Amino acid sequence: xxxxxxxxxxxxxxxxxxxxxxxxxxxxxxxxxxxxxxxxxxxxxxxxxxxxxxxxxxxxxxxxxxxxxxxxxxxxxxxxxxxxxxxxxxxxxxxxxxxxxxxxxxxxxxxxxxxxxxxxxxxxxxxxxxxxxxxxxxxxxxxxxxxxxxxxxxxxxxxxxxxxxxxxxxxxxxxxxxxxxxxxxxxxxxxxxxxxxxxxxxxxxxxxxxxxxxxxxxxxxxxxxxxxxxxxxxxxxxxxxxxxxxxxxxxxxxxxxxxxxxxxxxxxxxxxxxxxxxxxxxxxxxxxxxxxxxxxxxxxxxxxxxxxxxxxxxxxxxxxxxxxxxxxxxxxxxxxxxxxxxxxxxxxxxxxxxxxxxxxxxxxxxxxxxxxxxx
Amino acid sequence: xxxxxxxxxxxxxxxxxxxxxxxxxxxxxxxxxxxxxxxxxxxxxxxxxxxxxxxxxxxxxxxxxxxxxxxxxxxxxxxxxxxxxxxxxxxxxxxxxxxxxxxxxxxxxxxxxxxxxxxxxxxxxxxxxxxxxxxxxxxxxxxxxxxxxxxxxxxxxxxxxxxxxxxxxxxxxxxxxxxxxxxxxxxxxxxxxxxxxxxxxxxxxxxxxxxxxxxxxxxxxxxxxxxxxxxxxxxxxxxxxxxxxxxxxxxxxxxxxxxxxxxxxxxxxxxxxxxxxxxxxxxxxxxxxxxxxxxxxxxxxxxxxxxx
Numbered sequence: 177x178x179x180x181x182x183x184x185x186x187x188x189x190x191x192x193x194x195x196x197x198x199x200x201x202x203x204x205x206x207x208x209x210x211x212x213x214x215x216x217x218x219x220x221x222x223x224x225x226x227x228x229x230x231x232x233x234x235x236x237x238x239x240x241x242x243x244x245x246x247x248x249x250x251x252x253x254x255x256x257x258x259x260x261x262x263x264x265x266x267x268x269x270x271x272x273x274x275x276x277x278x279x280x281x282x283x284x285x286x287x288x289x290x291x292x293x294x295x296x297x298x299x300x301x302x303x304x305x306x307x308x309x310x311x312x313x314x315x316x317x318x319x320x321x322x323x324x325x326x327x328x329x330x331x332x333x334x335x336x337x338x339x340x341x342x343x344x345x346x347x348x349x350x351x352x353x354x355x356x357x358x359x360x361x362x363x364x365x366x367x368x369x370x371x372x373x374x375x376x377x378x379x380x381x382x383x384x385x386x387x388x389x390x391x392x393x394x395x396x397x398x399x400x401x402x403x404x405x406x407x408x409x410x411x412x413x414x415x416x417x418x419x420x421x422x423x424x425x426x427x428x429x430x431x432x433x434x435x436x437x438x439x440x441x442x443x444x445x446x447x448x449x450x451x452x453x454x455x456x457x458x459x460x461x462x463x464x465x466x467x468x469x470x471x472x473x474x475x476x477x478x479x480x481x482x483x484x485x486x487x488x489x490x491x492x493x494x495x496x497x498x499x500x501x502x503x504x505x506x507x508x509x510x511x512x513x514x515x516x517x518x519x520x521x522x523x524x525x526x527x528x529x530x531x532x533x534x535x536x537x538x539x540x541x542x543x544x545x546x547x548x549x550x551x
Numbered sequence: 552x553x554x555x556x557x558x559x560x561x562x563x564x565x566x567x568x569x570x571x572x573x574x575x576x577x578x579x580x581x582x583x584x585x586x587x588x589x590x591x592x593x594x595x596x597x598x599x600x601x602x603x604x605x606x607x608x609x610x611x612x613x614x615x616x617x618x619x620x621x622x623x624x625x626x627x628x629x630x631x632x633x634x635x636x637x638x639x640x641x642x643x644x645x646x647x648x649x650x651x652x653x654x655x656x657x658x659x660x661x662x663x664x665x666x667x668x669x670x671x672x673x674x675x676x677x678x679x680x681x682x683x684x685x686x687x688x689x690x691x692x693x694x695x696x697x698x699x700x701x702x703x704x705x706x707x708x709x710x711x712x713x714x715x716x717x718x719x720x721x722x723x724x725x726x727x728x729x730x731x732x733x734x735x736x737x738x739x740x741x742x743x744x745x746x747x748x749x750x751x752x753x754x755x756x757x758x759x760x761x762x763x764x765x766x767x768x769x770x771x772x773x774x775x776x777x778x779x780x781x782x783x784x785x786x787x788x789x790x791x792x793x794x795x796x797x798x799x800x801x802x803x804x805x806x807x808x809x810x811x812x813x814x815x816x817x818x819x820x821x822x823x824x825x826x827x828x829x830x831x832x833x834x835x836x837x838x839x840x841x842x843x844x845x846x847x848x849x850x851x852x853x854x855x856x857x858x859x
Contacts, residue, residue, distance in 0.1 A: 205595045237661045317846035326660050327849060328594050331842060337793045338838045345831030456793060460668055469664065500676035506670025511662045512655060 186527075190475045191388070198381045208370040214375040215445045219486035224440025224465040224477035225391050226431030231463070232471035233400060233426045235354070235407030236324065240281025240314075240332030241462045243339050243437050244307035247453030249304055250343075254290060255267055255451035256359035256367075281348030290349075291503035292297055296363060303440040304433050311432030315425040317362070322421070325411075340455035355450025367444060380441045382480070387434050391474045394430065403427060453499055460531075464503070467510045470517030479518055531542070564826055568703050571777030572822035573778060574711040577718035579814035581648040582791060583798040584725050586664065587768035587810040590799055592742050593759060595653055600673035601788020603767045606639035606644060606674070607774030608783040609682060615689045624743060626637045627692045634775045641771025642764045649763040654756070671789065678785035686784035695779065718775050725769065738762050741803065802851055803839050809853030817841060 185193070202214050224243045230236045263272040269279040274286050292298045314335065318328055343350045351357070358365070366372060380545050394400050406413045406420055443449045451460065461484075469480025484506070491499040510517060516524075556564065582604060597603075614633035638717050648670065656663040691710060698708040729735040737758045741746040742857050749755045777783070798817055802809030819835060824833035845851070 205656065237664070239664075256734040281570075318849075321849050323845070323849040326664060328596075328799055329596075329661065329664060330793075332843050333793055333798055334838055338612060338835055338842070340837075341831050342835050345829060345835065368855075397688075457789075463665065497676065497680060500672045500679075504672030504676070507672065507848060508652065508666050511659075511669070513665040515662070 179420040185391060187392070191385075191392075194388075194475055194478060195267040195385065198384070199378070202372070203377070209372055211377050212373045212445060213489065214482070214486075215373070215380050216442060216479070217482050218380055219438040219442040219445065220388055220397050220462060220465055220485060222441070222480035223431075223435040223462045225387055225471060226434035226480045227466035228315070228469070228471060228474045228477040229391055229394060229403070230427055231430040231466060232402040232473070233407065234424060235403075235462070236424060236428060237326075237329045238332045238337040238428065238431065239329045239456070239459050239463065241431065242454045242456075242459030243332075243336050243463070244311060244432040244435035245439040245442070246343075246449070246451070247305045247307045248439030249311060249443045249453065250356065250439075251293070251299055251302040252440035252443040253356040253359060253438075255296060256362060256443065257474075258290065258358050259362070260358060260360040264377055271418060274464060275351075275356070277351045277354070277356075278348055283348045287349055290334040300440075301368075303436050307432040307436035307439075308429045311429045313423060315428040316421075319421040319424040319428075324424075333459070336454065336456050336459045340451045343454065344449040353451060355448055357448040357450075358449050362444065368447065373445065376441075376445050380445065383437060383441065387437065388474055388478070390430075391434075394427070395474065399423060399426070412533065427433065443451065461503075464507055464510065468517050470519030471515075473517070473519035474520075476517055476519035483518075560829070561707050565823065568823045570602060570705075570707055570711065571825075572819040573715055575709075576818035577714045578773070578777060578780070578791075578817050579795065579798050580811055580820050581714075581743065581776055582770065582795045583802075583810050584722060584801050584807075585766040585769035586771065586795055587802070587807060588725070588729075588738075588769065589763055590764040590796075591739050591805045591807075591810070593657075593762055594660060595657070596660060596665055596667065597653075597763075598668040598792060599648075599788075600767075600770055601790070601792040602671045602674035602678075602769040603645065603788075604774035604777065604791075604799055605678060605785070606641050607771030607786070609687075609774075610637040610640050610771070610777040610797065611778045612682075612687050612689050612783060620666060625697045627694055630692065630775075630779075634772055637771040638768040639771075641774070642768030646760055646764040648767075649760045653763060654759065659773050662790025671792075673684075675785050675789070680783065684785060686782040686787070689778040691779060691812065699705055707722050714776050714779055717772075721772060722807075722811060728765070729807060730766075734758070734761060734765075735744060742809045744838075748813040775818065777779045797838065797845075798830040800851055801845060803853040806851075806853040809851055813852055 198218070205212060206214065209517060223245050226244075227238070227241060227390045230238055246526070254450060257275045261273060261275045266274070266276060266279070270275065271279055271284045274283065278286070293302070314332065318331065319322075323331070343355075344353045345350075361367060367376065402413060402423055406423065410420055439449070439453075442453070465481040465484050466477045468484055469476030469478065484503075487502065491502055514520060555793050585603070586597070586600050589600070603752060611630070611633040614636060615626075615629050618629035618632075623628075624829070648667075652666055652670070653663060656666060695713055698706045699712070700706050704824050705767045729738070737748070737753045738752075739759055740753060741755050743772070745755060774783075774788075777787075781787075794817075798814045799810055802811070802813035802815065821837040828836070
């Protein structure tokens with residue numbers, strides 16, 4: 177694949193604008209607290225990018241992305257919690273050296289499946305692999321039997337419900353409804369300081385771009401075109417001799433891997449992980465980030481995650497009653513009135529306007545950074 | 552886990568948990584019937600179904616308050632009025648929603664799912680603003696209080712029996728409507744072949760709207776019955792929606808009998824396991840088994856054979 181096949185000039189412009197927004201505008205304009213908030217929003221963008229591939233391109237609506245976000249986040253949280261629970265830090269417990277919530281639940285020994293999370297290498301592998309393996313099991317069982325559409329959505333939603341109930345019920349092993357809290361250091365490096373938060377924001381940004389480049393590669397590859405073909409006419413793709421199920425499983429697993437990375441970055445930046453980020457409600461909210469951005473557009477997904485979460489924070493601070501009404505209205509509006517989301521607005525309204533102005537003045541002017549993405 | 556109990560005690564436990572399961576079964580059936588009509592016959596995913604149910608519950612709450620304030624003499628009978636009004640209220644809202652929203656989305660089932668989820672959020676917030684965030688309970692008429700002692704170990708609550716009777720009669724009513732009335736014939740005809748049904752003169756648009764309305768109305772009645780055994784909060788509907796969808800899918804989407812059979816097996820399994828395991832583990836195991844079976848047999852227990 178040559179470079180020009182990989183990304184045309186319009187798309188390159190979109191990537192550059194997003195890079196300017198994330199690496200220059202936001203860090204310069206915001207204090208550490210707000211920047212950390214935006215870092216949190218960007219972790220949801222990982223999920224939204226995965227959804228843009230699964231749902232926008234592949235037509236597979238998963239209402240269980242919170243599962244993968246949560247699994248990635250919990251893997252990271254387990255590592256950090258073990259590091260925070262040194263025998264010195266936990267000397268007041270009846271069993272020093274195990275996480276505090278285990279001690280509260282009368283566990284006297286670290287469960288076997290917690291042991292590998294002492295290793296950072298294993299944890300980083302697990303952040304990606306645990307969601308992928310889980311997605312593979314679900315995807316393999318469903319797609320090889322040609323289950324799709326709303327049935328798939330309902331089953332993934334059921335899995336989100338099961339995992340939440342399991343996490344809340346098994347308090348001694350998972351921290352229960354409070355989740356895993358009081359995380360302190362990463363390999364001895366305190367993640368709670370302002371400096372660490374700034375650095376983590378940039379790490380998050382770099383990872384996000386890595387994921388975006390992978391997603392762009394998938395979209396432009398033959399696989400990306402096949403996905404769209406499958407979404408529109410699955411049978412014809414099958415009759416052409418392609419194994420539809422394998423492509424679906426792959427893209428679902430890729431989305432899960434993205435979500436897992438996002439979850440791990442969430443844990444690092446926010447400092448806890450809890451079942452409230454796993455269940456049905458957050459999972460379906462993640463779909464709206466992607467829908468607002470415009471389904472097909474991976475850059476749109478990032479803006480969608482940023483804008484919806486910014487609106488959520490602003491409204492819940494000022495008028496908590498209005499937020500649910502607004503979010504509900506957003507769901508309906510984005511489905512009924514703007515099925516193409518921000519990306520649609522950009523390509524229908526902003527781009528023609530830019531071209532017109534460019535022709536008129538013959539002066540190359542860059543579009544403002546805070547606008548919708550190029551598509 | 553059985554070793555600590557004597558045989559007679561075990562029998563009583565199974566009977567009582569079985570009966571608790573029957574009440575859960577009735578709730579599932581009541582909720583799932585509306586959904587089976589809407590999802591099974593029309594293929595529309597209505598994520599706001601739980602909120603239609605809660606609307607019925609709130610209507611019952613209002614009616615019971617009106618009766619106890621103005622007509623205390625007739626309080627014993629308020630429930631039947633409430634049930635009727637709940638059907639009308641939820642049904643009317645259903646007709647409105649179909650007209651304003653659903654009919655534009657029939658070709659896009661996944662989008663219907665998202666839009667109705669939005670609707671459910673809005674309805675929840677409205678309930679919270681109007682009735683407050685706290686759960687409200689309904690005072691039960693005297694004749695529904697107490698319990699029937701069957702043996703010295705087994706007791707059966709009367710409101711449970713009432714809910715069960717209600718579930719059975721509503722199932723019968725839905726059955727008669729589906730298989731004996733003109734409307735039911737039209738709905739089934741449209742489900743089998745929409746274009747042909749239109750060609751022979753069925754008003755498909757109006758039938759769709761009516762079907763959606765009746766499905767929502769049945770949900771309202773379910774909510775009304777629900778107040779007899781539990782209290783109502785703004786988010787109570789959301790707790791049940793996944794379970795209900797699983798019940799319908801597990802039973803085989805287009806089959807009423809399948810819905811009832813799957814509601815029965817899921818509720819019995821859950822409530823009997825609940826006694827021996829913790830409630831959350833019972834639920835996890837039940838859901839996992841259901842999802843596992845659905846992975847092996849995606850068409851559900853009772854699949855309708857249709858030429859698509």
